[in-house]
Amino acid sequence: MVYNAARKIFRKASRRIVMAGSHTKKRGLYEYDEQYHHFYRCMDFLGNNGIEGDILEYGSADGTSITMLHATAQEMLKRRENIDFRIFAFDSFEGLPEATGIDQHYHTDASAPGVKFVKGGYGFSLEHVQQKLHEEIGNTDHITLIKGWYDKSLTDELRTQHNINKASFINIDCDFYESTRTALQWCRPLIQQGTIISFDDWYCYKAREDHGEMRAFSEFLKDNPELSAMKYSQYSWHGQSFIMGCPEAEDTEAPSDPAWADH
Numbered sequence: 001m002v003y004n005a006a007r008k009i010f011r012k013a014s015r016r017i018v019m020a021g022s023h024t025k026k027r028g029l030y031e032y033d034e035q036y037h038h039f040y041r042c043m044d045f046l047g048n049n050g051i052e053g054d055i056l057e058y059g060s061a062d063g064t065s066i067t068m069l070h071a072t073a074q075e076m077l078k079r080r081e082n083i084d085f086r087i088f089a090f091d092s093f094e095g096l097p098e099a100t101g102i103d104q105h106y107h108t109d110a111s112a113p114g115v116k117f118v119k120g121g122y123g124f125s126l127e128h129v130q131q132k133l134h135e136e137i138g139n140t141d142h143i144t145l146i147k148g149w150y151d152k153s154l155t156d157e158l159r160t161q162h163n164i165n166k167a168s169f170i171n172i173d174c175d176f177y178e179s180t181r182t183a184l185q186w187c188r189p190l191i192q193q194g195t196i197i198s199f200d201d202w203y204c205y206k207a208r209e210d211h212g213e214m215r216a217f218s219e220f221l222k223d224n225p226e227l228s229a230m231k232y233s234q235y236s237w238h239g240q241s242f243i244m245g246c247p248e249a250e251d252t253e254a255p256s257d258p259a260w261a262d263h
Contacts, residue, residue: 035200036068038235042196043076045232045243046168051194052083053166058150058183059173059200060089063129066143067136069171087143088164090153090183093126100178102211150179154186166192172213173200180216188224193248196232198241217242 077083167190205211228245
């Protein structure tokens, strides 16, 4: 019943999604349906394990993913487990930056087939997203949109200002290596045992481990050897999530390193 209630919210929104503009039309309802199911599975895990914390999203485009995060969290966390949540969405609201470094080799040719990561792509104004959330959700007091390029906006003061102490779910939709690396570094103090990190562009760049989000996450784990990552929910052709392992105060010994754990 909980699932059906949440799905009704998404289906109502999806009728507007397909009319929302080129970004959503190109992706199509199938991908959003897959992403919705993915968010549902993630919130189901968090709720049943009683994992509290803020929901953070890096790269929001027109705000559609925020509406899905809200719908699934409202049902699986708030209504079922009485777990309060806040959503923080970080975006330039000016579209993608220009690709730099190794990421320039893929997805940047506007005339080539495949997904495009071009400067200004997926750009929707802050006002556009605010209006969309107001229409789809109504009361958005628990949702905070933070505008700015990550290398300037993601500061220690920002965490303090909003009292962001721990994260339950981190949605990374940054497309590029540099942006992803910056977002992950800022999130390090917020990661706890059971935090889910979801990557929307994991299998882009022809699934090359030395590009994009894969490269950034691999380096992040090497820089933080106390963390571990277990593959969890995958969606569509491009998305992959991980459940994070993080030493807790009550741990008396280091956790084992089973063969099915990913590093």
